[in-house]
Amino acid sequence: MTTNVVFGLLRVAVLVAALKAANGEIADYDVAAANTYVWIGQGLLGFVLLWGTNELAERVRSGDVVVDLYRPWNLQGALLAEDVGRSGYALMTRLVPPMVFGMLLFPFQFPQNAFQWPLFALSALIALVISFGFRFLVDISSFWLLDNRGLYGFWNISSGLLCGLTVPISFFPDWAREMLWMTPFPAILQAPIDVFLGHGDPARILALQAFWAVVIIAIGQFALSRAVRKVVLQGG
Numbered sequence: 001m002t003t004n005v006v007f008g009l010l011r012v013a014v015l016v017a018a019l020k021a022a023n024g025e026i027a028d029y030d031v032a033a034a035n036t037y038v039w040i041g042q043g044l045l046g047f048v049l050l051w052g053t054n055e056l057a058e059r060v061r062s063g064d065v066v067v068d069l070y071r072p073w074n075l076q077g078a079l080l081a082e083d084v085g086r087s088g089y090a091l092m093t094r095l096v097p098p099m100v101f102g103m104l105l106f107p108f109q110f111p112q113n114a115f116q117w118p119l120f121a122l123s124a125l126i127a128l129v130i131s132f133g134f135r136f137l138v139d140i141s142s143f144w145l146l147d148n149r150g151l152y153g154f155w156n157i158s159s160g161l162l163c164g165l166t167v168p169i170s171f172f173p174d175w176a177r178e179m180l181w182m183t184p185f186p187a188i189l190q191a192p193i194d195v196f197l198g199h200g201d202p203a204r205i206l207a208l209q210a211f212w213a214v215v216i217i218a219i220g221q222f223a224l225s226r227a228v229r230k231v232v233l234q235g236g
Contacts, residue, residue, distance in 0.1 A: 039102025046094025164190030
């Protein structure tokens with residue numbers, strides 16, 4: 001939580017400096033919206049666990065995943081349920097504190113109507129499912145790569161920019177912004193923030209998130225079904 005707040009202060013300083021250089025507004029962001037974007041983003045980062053732990057990949061490398069596959073459950077569904085439980089704790093320790101910190105100490109753009117609060121909660125929950133779907137795919141790539149640390153590192157480096165954590169996606173050139181919104185990446189972080197700020201049509205944003213959630217989970221289930229058919233002998 002402390003680390004989130006420290007990095008949030010650095011990000012606020014950079015964004016506010018950029019806004020002042022641009023006469024106080026860039027795209028649809030003023031100082032209050034930029035502060036809100038930063039503190040919600042810092043909170044969501046731990047809630048959706050964007051960068052994951054690579055724990056499942058390590059179990060694949062060690063062979064311990066065989067125990068998981070023998071259990072009478074769907075591995076993807078079980079891990080998703082576990083991740084939802086983890087997010088409940090992260091809600092109180094990683095999401096709420098940075099938001100409250102930003103609300104108390106910085107100009108903050110609150111939702112214009114009460115409906116945006118539950119819509120934001122729903123959007124954040126769908127974002128969690130999409131984030132899990134990506135992390136699951138990165139992890140089970142170990143069935144084919146054996147050592148997925150290169151892919152895991154690439155995801156950690158690129159996801160922040162693609163998801164709207166580094167800078168708001170509306171700061172991008174028109175062509176890049178339109179291309180990114182055709183991918184599932186903004187649905188992880190930028191979409192919940194836009195719902196909270198009232199940027200864009202919330203119904204369209206939620207529908208887009210729901211679509212990508214179904215697609216990513218389905219791809220993960222297909223990849224898992226292929227992975228369990230593959231026998232890997234490593235180290236003799």
